[in-house]
Amino acid sequence: MSDFSIKPDDKKEEEKPATAMLPPPKPNASSMETQSANTGTAKKLRRKRNCKICICFTILLILLIAIVIVILAFTLFKPKRPTTTIDSVTVDRLQASVNPLLLKVLLNLTLNVDLSLKNPNRIGFSYDSSSALLNYRGQVIGEAPLPANRIAARKTVPLNITLTLMADRLLSETQLLSDVMAGVIPLNTFVKVTGKVTVLKIFKIKVQSSSSCDLSISVSNRNVTSQHCKYSTKL
Structure with missing residues (x-):
């Protein structure tokens, strides 16, 4: 029989215990809270x-x-100035008589005034009610109403106004007798229109347009012999 011998190294290998598998460490509760807070x-x-x-x-x-x-x-949409223009003034009625004893003048006068209101804007122009005035040497002797209205964009509206002399306004005018005797009565017509231009329904801009005409009325011919007008517009 052959001898069977165990080497010391082999013995040690046989006696070495097997390494146990450890479970993974559980996550710490504080680290989980920190991670959740950071998220x-x-x-x-x-x-x-x-x-x-x-x-x-x-x-x-x-x-x-x-x-x-x-x-x-x-x-x-830059606002432009609407204009009021007096196209013509005609005498509809004129009756003048002089009382030489009382040195007074009896005067009946009616004028027809043709106006044009022009709106050059791309948007409508609304104006308030006003009056056309008839003046004699700085005194108002007649007026006619001008009702409120609206003018469409880039439109011109013609208006006809009748101005009738209020005879009682001339009772204190001493120069009227000399004017009638000279055959020429100086008068003035004045029209002012005030309104608003609304841009894009946001900006409201006030506009004022006026026209003033100096007239010379012939007593004998009963017509307008001269007419000089001035126009003004303010934004």
């Missing part, structure tokens, strides 16, 4: 950043719209 903070920061971006975008959009509106208001 929540990041989400809040993202929300705040998105909110700021949205607010900035909205403000920029509003500013852009406002700039466009202002540019349109003062370029394409």
Whole structure:
């Protein structure tokens, strides 16, 4: 029989115990809370950043719209001055007689005045009610109502006004006798229109347009011998 011998190294290998498999360590509760808090903070920061971006975008959009509106208001829709023009003045009735004993004048006078109200704007022009005035040497001796109305964009509205002399207004005029004896009566017609031009339904601009005409009325021919007019418009 052959001898069977065990080497010391082999013996040690046989006696070495097997290494046990350990389970993975469980996560710490405090680390989980820290990780959750970091995630929540990041989400809040993202929300705040998105909110700021949205607010900035909205403000920029509003500013852009406002700039466009202002540019349109003062370029394409820039308000222009409506004009009031007296096209003609004719004598409808004229009766003048002189009382030499009392040195007084009996005068009946009616004038027909043709007006034109022109709106050169791209938008409508609304004006308030007013009156056309007939003046003699700075004193109002007759008037006619001018009702409120609206003129469409780039339109001209013709108006006809009848001015009748109020005889009682001339009782204190001492110069009338000399004017009638000279055959010429100096008169003045005055019309003022006040209204508003609304640009883009936002900007309301007040407009005032007036016309003043100096007339010379022939007593013998019963007509207008001269007419000189001045026009004024204010924004």
